[in-house]
Amino acid sequence: MKEIPDIIISRLPIYLRALQHMQAQGKTTTSSKELGEQVGVSAAQIRKDLSQFGEFGKQGTGYNIRFLSDRLREILKVDRVWETVIVGMGDMGHALARYQGFKDRGFRVAMVFDNDPAKIGQTVGPYVIQSAAEMGAAIREAGIKVAMLCVPASAAQEVANKLIEAGVVAILNYAPINLNVPPGVRVQYLDPSIGLQRMTYYIGE
């Protein structure tokens, strides 16, 4: 079995989101052309990407949306619910704890942590903020593999190390800093300033 390039994997969630959107609108069928226009990639690329995993369409008619989104969910392993933790209950952690958009996309927040004694024990949405001191044990015991990191940059590497030691292998990092992680651990970065700085280059005077 050949290795699938990461750049292809990174597009699949985008396809899946668009398919779910079509489904919510009551559509049952789409084509690589239509899906491609929706997400901004060529029809050829959609077909090439999907062909890595099997044959999901029919000549002449295209793809059944329900069927294809089910296959993508299986491929991405979001046909289940991953329990996650949020570390750092500042404004961003707070917003994520109350975010409704994980539902139906494969994730559920199981626990939230902070190291501030003033915050520990307080409630955020349905969660009681737990002490960061208990974090490692709690994560290990629950077998949690996915974490969202919302602590200040100065603490991020240290907290990431603890998460990894506790068994976490996927980190969604909101801290504005590069994390050094061992092989087998993945990080996705969501620094808002980086997002903005990727666009200003193109703004003409």
Place this chain on the structure above:
Amino acid sequence: MKEIPDIIISRLPIYLRALQHMQAQGKTTTSSKELGEQVGVSAAQIRKDLSQFGEFGKQGTGYNIRFLSDRLREILKVDRVWETVIVGMGDMGHALARYQGFKDRGFRVAMVFDNDPAKIGQTVGPYVIQSAAEMGAAIREAGIKVAMLCVPASAAQEVANKLIEAGVVAILNYAPINLNVPPGVRVQYLDPSIGLQRMTYYIGE
């Protein structure tokens, strides 16, 4: 003047962030090798990327951190302060309005908007939430080019259209939906579920 590939532009903010981090630690000099290890790209790639814009280093000694970060700021046009707006004062908009990480990275939130009468007039951090009805005029008058979109997916395209009509050309989109925008307008997507779904594929059973 040749066109610089977007993939190179998208790495520059990462380099800049790492350089600022080194600077904060009191370092004055670095090399493509050291910077590459820091951000997870090869030394050759760092040098190739930078060579698109000029010669910023010295053989034998590497790069002056202050000098290189100043050049990157110029290239990315974040050697100034861009005024931005936040639209949608839910939890995410709220968190962004109070975020301290735009300072010194080239951005300042100038205004925040919502269309909920119960929210308009309320205060979030230093901002008074303004009515979305006045948004277009206010953005146009202030000449604002950069916006952060934190409204629900169902409203995102419509609000984006209004922003673009008012002169916005760079949108940081937190709504979990693909935006269709005309040429010349750029969008960066920060959907947390997409970030997580890009990692679960790799998690072994």
Place this chain on the structure above:
DNA sequence: TAGATTGTTAATCGATTAACAATC
């Protein structure tokens, strides 16, 4: 059937890496 659209191959295009002369 005729039209549409897939999956796939080959061609093209672009990005990354390796290597090294130049030189600090």
Place this chain on the structure above:
DNA sequence: TAGATTGTTAATCGATTAACAATC
């Protein structure tokens, strides 16, 4: 000077696109 590291060229590698036979 000797060692280190740049900027750049050429080679390699990988990703995208174009084209089309297969077929629904």
